[in-house]
Amino acid sequence: xxxxxLLIGLSCLxxxxxxxxxxxxxxxxxxxxxxxxxxxxxxxxxxNTLKEALRADKEGTIPLMLQRRVEExxxxxxxxxxxxxxxxxxxxxxxxxxxxxxxxxxxxxxxxFELGSLRQFTLHPMLGTxxxxxxxxxxxxxxxxxxxxxTREQISDLDLEEVHLQQAMRALPVDPxxxxxxxxxxxxxxxxxxxxxxxxxxxxxxxxxxxxQWYVSQRARxxxxxxxxxxxxxxxxxxxxxxxxxxxxxxxxxxxxxxxxASSHYVFxxxxxxxxxxxxxxxxxxxxxxxxxxxxxxxxxxxxxLMLARHPAVFQKLRSTIxxxxxxxxxNHDSITxxxxxxxxxxxYFMNEILRLYPSVPINRRIAANDTSxxxxxxxxxxxxxxxxxxxxxxxxxxxxxxxxxxxGEDAEVFNPDRWFDRRVGWEYLPFNGGPRVCLGQQxxxxxxxxxxxRLLQRFDAIEDVYPEKDIKYTLTLTLTPKxxxxxxLHEAAAVSAT
Ligand code: HEM
Numbered sequence: 001x002x003x004x005x006l007l008i009g010l011s012c013l014x015x016x017x018x019x020x021x022x023x024x025x026x027x028x029x030x031x032x033x034x035x036x037x038x039x040x041x042x043x044x045x046x047x048n049t050l051k052e053a054l055r056a057d058k059e060g061t062i063p064l065m066l067q068r069r070v071e072e073x074x075x076x077x078x079x080x081x082x083x084x085x086x087x088x089x090x091x092x093x094x095x096x097x098x099x100x101x102x103x104x105x106x107x108x109x110x111x112x113f114e115l116g117s118l119r120q121f122t123l124h125p126m127l128g129t130x131x132x133x134x135x136x137x138x139x140x141x142x143x144x145x146x147x148x149x150x151t152r153e154q155i156s157d158l159d160l161e162e163v164h165l166q167q168a169m170r171a172l173p174v175d176p177x178x179x180x181x182x183x184x185x186x187x188x189x190x191x192x193x194x195x196x197x198x199x200x201x202x203x204x205x206x207x208x209x210x211x212x213q214w215y216v217s218q219r220a221r222x223x224x225x226x227x228x229x230x231x232x233x234x235x236x237x238x239x240x241x242x243x244x245x246x247x248x249x250x251x252x253x254x255x256x257x258x259x260x261x262a263s264s265h266y267v268f269x270x271x272x273x274x275x276x277x278x279x280x281x282x283x284x285x286x287x288x289x290x291x292x293x294x295x296x297x298x299x300x301x302x303x304x305x306l307m308l309a310r311h312p313a314v315f316q317k318l319r320s321t322i323x324x325x326x327x328x329x330x331x332n333h334d335s336i337t338x339x340x341x342x343x344x345x346x347x348x349y350f351m352n353e354i355l356r357l358y359p360s361v362p363i364n365r366r367i368a369a370n371d372t373s374x375x376x377x378x379x380x381x382x383x384x385x386x387x388x389x390x391x392x393x394x395x396x397x398x399x400x401x402x403x404x405x406x407x408x409g410e411d412a413e414v415f416n417p418d419r420w421f422d423r424r425v426g427w428e429y430l431p432f433n434g435g436p437r438v439c440l441g442q443q444x445x446x447x448x449x450x451x452x453x454x455r456l457l458q459r460f461d462a463i464e465d466v467y468p469e470k471d472i473k474y475t476l477t478l479t480l481t482p483k484x485x486x487x488x489x490l491h492e493a494a495a496v497s498a499t
Pocket of ligand 1: 131296360364445
């Protein structure tokens with residue numbers, strides 16, 4: 001029975017240790033002028049918040065749930081609450097949509113924050129070690145490896161873009177008499193590189209990649225119990241994704257071993273093989289960049305088409321701007337250059353506004369790498385700094401930040417590209433992230449998406465939303481997309497038939 005006093009002794013030690021650290025941190029917080037912040041109501045382990053998130057996921061309302069939490073706490077505290085604590089499945093997170101806190105995490109206090117273990121348990125099983133799953137040296141290596149792939153010449157090469165665009169156009173045939181397309185789910189076309197406008201087989205890579213991403217977000221929701229979501233299917237999906245990419249990696253390695261000449265145009269994988277020959281690293285870097293580039297840009301384009309279909313005046317304004325700058329639809333696309341797209345101001349305002357209301361990455365998270373603080377959210381008025389212990393996870397949502405009336409005016413929820421006229425962009429608008437980990441593909445993405453929009457609006461002079469009365473629902477895996485198919489009909493301009 002000697003173990004009973006031992007147990008009591010150990011428990012006392014643990015309690016003392018807990019009290020000691022609580023005191024140490026409280027002193028540090030006080031000396032830094034930090035104050036406490038509100039907590040979102042839930043149970044002891046945060047099962048209710050998980051249930052709330054799973055329900056919202058099913059209903060397609062996750063981003064709206066985030067906004068609602070901010071509103072509910074603001075009413076309870078009788079002030080604007082932009083930063084609060086929230087417990088989910090045993091983890092105490094901080095949530096913020098305060099630009100000052102986001103700026104601190106991403107830029108001014110960059111060294112105090114990392115992606116840490118959260119990215120490891122969520123993304124690593126599918127993506128391996130790459131730019132989205134690493135910090136410190138490993139991250140710097142990935143960034144240095146990838147950065148040269150985004151030079152202005154490489155992202156200005158729009159010939160390949162035209163080839164893919166023509167493939168997508170083949171999926172949009174028009175009736176020769178009415179010149180209307182049939183009812184088309186544009187989302188499917190934009191997310192999948194359809195071959196000759198055909199359907200994809202069910203066990204296609206993109207299906208596995210989507211399913212793998214769903215597992216990634218489920219692991220994030222289950223927090224400390226993420227292993228519950230790891231099952232036979234999730235492992236099967238990852239194996240399929242890896243096997244598919246490995247084919248290309250092996251081929252590229254073989255070609256370079258045999259000293260076969262590289263392609264005449266720029267190929268990302270060939271450029272990587274010149275720097276590393278490790279097949280696992282190559283696979284991981286490819287998957288990381290695919291994740292970065294595919295769904296984010298497709299999401300921007302999908303929301304763009306939906307908004308154009310729902311806002312005919314914006315459609316007409318954008319189309320006349322495009323025709324004035326680039327002329328009507330012809331096989332020759334030489335005038336649509338990187339520089340010309342950038343200086344087409346209304347096109348840029350339009351994409352800004354899409355990414356404000358429908359940011360491709362609406363929520364993100366960082367972990368405190370050491371004891372630190374964020375500038376706002378504490379005390380009765382929320383203006384005092386808040387204290388973060390090492391390991392504290394902080395969610396930040398640009399979806400919520402970019403819809404705040406305090407930052408974007410009373411009409412913050414209204415889709416209005418004109419609001420960008422002469423507006424300077426600060427930390428309240430962050431669709432591409434900021435600081436040292438700012439999106440590497442920002443210019444590439446805006447060039448790609450701008451190009452597709454120009455070509456589509458050159459060819460079509462009207463877009464009709466087949467279900468205009470339907471409420472917008474959201475799917476949130478890693479990126480934000482409309483939950484329902486975006487079913488539209490497009491009308492081909494008379495000039496096109498003549499070309
Ligand atoms: C509309 C399109 C896009 C949006 C809204 C977007 C947004 C973002 C955001 C929010 C991040 C930060 C993610 C994080 O915290 O880990 C990010 C990172 C990144 N993006 Fe993009 N992105 C887009 C397109 C692209 C494209 C087309 C590429 C490349 C082909 C790309 C490459 C990257 C890379 C490499 C990073 C990691 C940067 C780092 O951690 O150092 N992005 N992007």
